[in-house]
Amino acid sequence: MKKISKLFAVLLTLILIGSTLTACGGGKKTKETANEDESTKTEENKDESSNGQSANNDEKVDEIYYLNFKPEIAEVYNEIAADYEAETGIKVKVVTAASGTYDQTLKSEIAKSDPPTIFQMNGPVGYQSWKDYCLDLKDTDLYNFLSDKSLAVREGDGIYGIPYVVEGYGIIYNNAIMEKYFALENKATDVTSMDQINNFATLKAVVDDMTANKDALGIKGVFASTSLGAGEQWRWQTHLANMPLYYEFNENTKFNNSILAGLAADEITFKYADNYRNIFDLYINNSSTQKGLLGSKTVNDSMAEFALGQAAMVQNGNWAWSQIKEVSGNVVAEEDIKFLPIYTGVAGEEKQGICVGTENCFAINSKVSPAKQQASIEFLEWLFSSEKGKDYVVNKLGFIAPFTTFEENEKPADPLAREVLAWMEKDVESVPWTFATFPSEDFKNYFGDALLEYVQGGKTWDDVVTIVKESWKSERAK
Numbered sequence: 495m496k497k498i499s500k501l502f503a504v505l506l507t508l509i510l511i512g513s514t515l516t517a518c519g520g521g522k523k524t525k526e527t528a529n530e531d532e533s534t535k536t537e538e539n540k541d542e543s544s545n546g547q548s549a550n551n552d553e554k555v556d557e558i559y560y561l562n563f564k565p566e567i568a569e570v571y572n573e574i575a576a577d578y579e580a581e582t583g584i585k586v587k588v589v590t591a592a593s594g595t596y597d598q599t600l601k602s603e604i605a606k607s608d609p610p611t612i613f614q615m616n617g618p619v620g621y622q623s624w625k626d627y628c629l630d631l632k633d634t635d636l637y638n639f640l641s642d643k644s645l646a647v648r649e650g651d652g653i654y655g656i657p658y659v660v661e662g663y664g665i666i667y668n669n670a671i672m673e674k675y676f677a678l679e680n681k682a683t684d685v686t687s688m689d690q691i692n693n694f695a696t697l698k699a700v701v702d703d704m705t706a707n708k709d710a711l712g713i714k715g716v717f718a719s720t721s722l723g724a725g726e727q728w729r730w731q732t733h734l735a736n737m738p739l740y741y742e743f744n745e746n747t748k749f750n751n752s753i754l755a756g757l758a759a760d761e762i763t764f765k766y767a768d769n770y771r772n773i774f775d776l777y778i779n780n781s782s783t784q785k786g787l788l789g790s791k792t793v794n795d796s797m798a799e800f801a802l803g804q805a806a807m808v809q810n811g812n813w814a815w816s817q818i819k820e821v822s823g824n825v826v827a828e829e830d831i832k833f834l835p836i837y838t839g840v841a842g843e844e845k846q847g848i849c850v851g852t853e854n855c856f857a858i859n860s861k862v863s864p865a866k867q868q869a870s871i872e873f874l875e876w877l878f879s880s881e882k883g884k885d886y887v888v889n890k891l892g893f894i895a896p897f898t899t900f901e902e903n904e905k906p907a908d909p910l911a912r913e914v915l916a917w918m919e920k921d922v923e924s925v926p927w928t929f930a931t932f933p934s935e936d937f938k939n940y941f942g943d944a945l946l947e948y949v950q951g952g953k954t955w956d957d958v959v960t961i962v963k964e965s966w967k968s969e970r971a972k
Contacts, residue, residue: 553865555584558873561603561610562590566817570890577882584869594725597935611862611870615655616853617930621647628654629858629867635875639897647855655855659893662914663733663811664848665834668826671806674711675704694772694839704806705780715782718799718808719791722949726792727942729809732929734774735941736849737838738766740928756931761967767959769838778949785949801826812910816892833913848917851927933969940965
């Protein structure tokens with residue numbers, strides 16, 4: 495009996511020890527699991543916040559801030575902002591940078607205590623400058639709306655810029671004036687329709703002859719003024735400069751497209767400089783304004799000359815329709831406004847189309863609060879998916895928006911937007927916007943200033959070529 499009691503005591507002790515160990519082990523396991531759950535939850539919240547998808551519920555957003563790039567559509571954005579505020583209660587502050595000053599304006603504004611929550615950048619090149627301020631948008635509806643997701647600015651698995659419009663530019667012409675020329679009995683060419691003008695030689699022959707007959711055609715010049723005033727040179731130092739550098743970079747077999755080749759180019763040969771000079775000289779020698787006065791001309795002057803029928807042609811993009819139609823006394827009918835590619839004399843250019851692409855990508859400021867990030871994303875999604883927003887995009891902004899949210903009957907109705915779509919459907923190759931690879935705004939300005947001095951007689955064409963090559967090299971080295 496004593497032996498049994500002793501054995502019972504030993505067993506009881508072992509059971510108690512085992513229970514104590516189990517309790518301690520169980521407590522430890524519970525604590526670790528709780529820590530893991532909390533850690534996972536924290537990481538999930540962190541990821542959501544970094545993607546702008548989870549707003550701080552304690553922060554009420556009353557205002558977001560959009561820094562606009564294009565002065566010519568500033569008023570439309572003001573209308574959009576007013577409608578959005580009326581519908582949602584959230585104010586959209588719209589600030590528009592002056593022409594040619596966007597980069598410096600963005601640098602100034604983004605450093606303020608109340609910076610832009612939405613800003614624009616010129617594709618992959620702009621992203622290199624602003625990547626520290628770009629939110630990852632891969633999980634947004636805005637990105638999912640893209641019809642061609644390859645257009646987005648990406649790095650690794652992240653999406654940091656959303657292109658919101660495909661645009662095109664070339665030589666805009668008034669077909670009514672061209673038809674008047676084709677009907678002249680004493681014209682010196684045998685060209686009878688615009689379809690026959692598919693290279694520089696033919697274009698030059700027609701333009702020279704139109705200048706000789708400008709009184710009969712009722713025009714001051716074939717081309718509207720080549721605007722070379724400060725801040726007004728972008729059509730030449732950016733858009734026209736795209737042509738020779740596209741052809742140069744396109745010959746680099748190390749890359750599968752001209753943009754990647756341009757980004758990798760520490761130097762340029764400016765191989766197609768003479769082709770640039772071909773078309774630039776054609777503009778200034780057949781202009782509605784004398785060469786000596788071009789330094790004082792603005793883009794608005796140029797577009798007004800075209801709208802008033804004083805010139806038959808003008809280089810610009812599809813966005814120009816909003817300017818042309820608003821000019822008091824405009825005589826250019828919608829059915830007469832057309833696009834022609836910028837021909838420069840390059841071999842095989844008969845298969846060249848107009849310049850199509852985009853440098854307009856929305857970015858969301860990653861430095862503002864998650865609530866403002868989300869509110870900004872929601873505004874852009876509203877603009878490109880709601881009935882009211884899409885109506886603005888199509889009928890007032892005139893965008894060719896690359897989003898699946900637009901039905902066939904919601905696509906642009908303005909004539910130049912239709913022309914871009916028509917040229918994209920032709921059996922020609924569109925010229926990509928290689929100017930996105932240009933090393934800096936300063937490079938463009940050096941180019942533009944050299945062109946002005948060339949026009950005024952202060953520099954030779956060889957001087958211009960040297961400045962372009964040297965400024966590319968120095969700016970790319972910075």
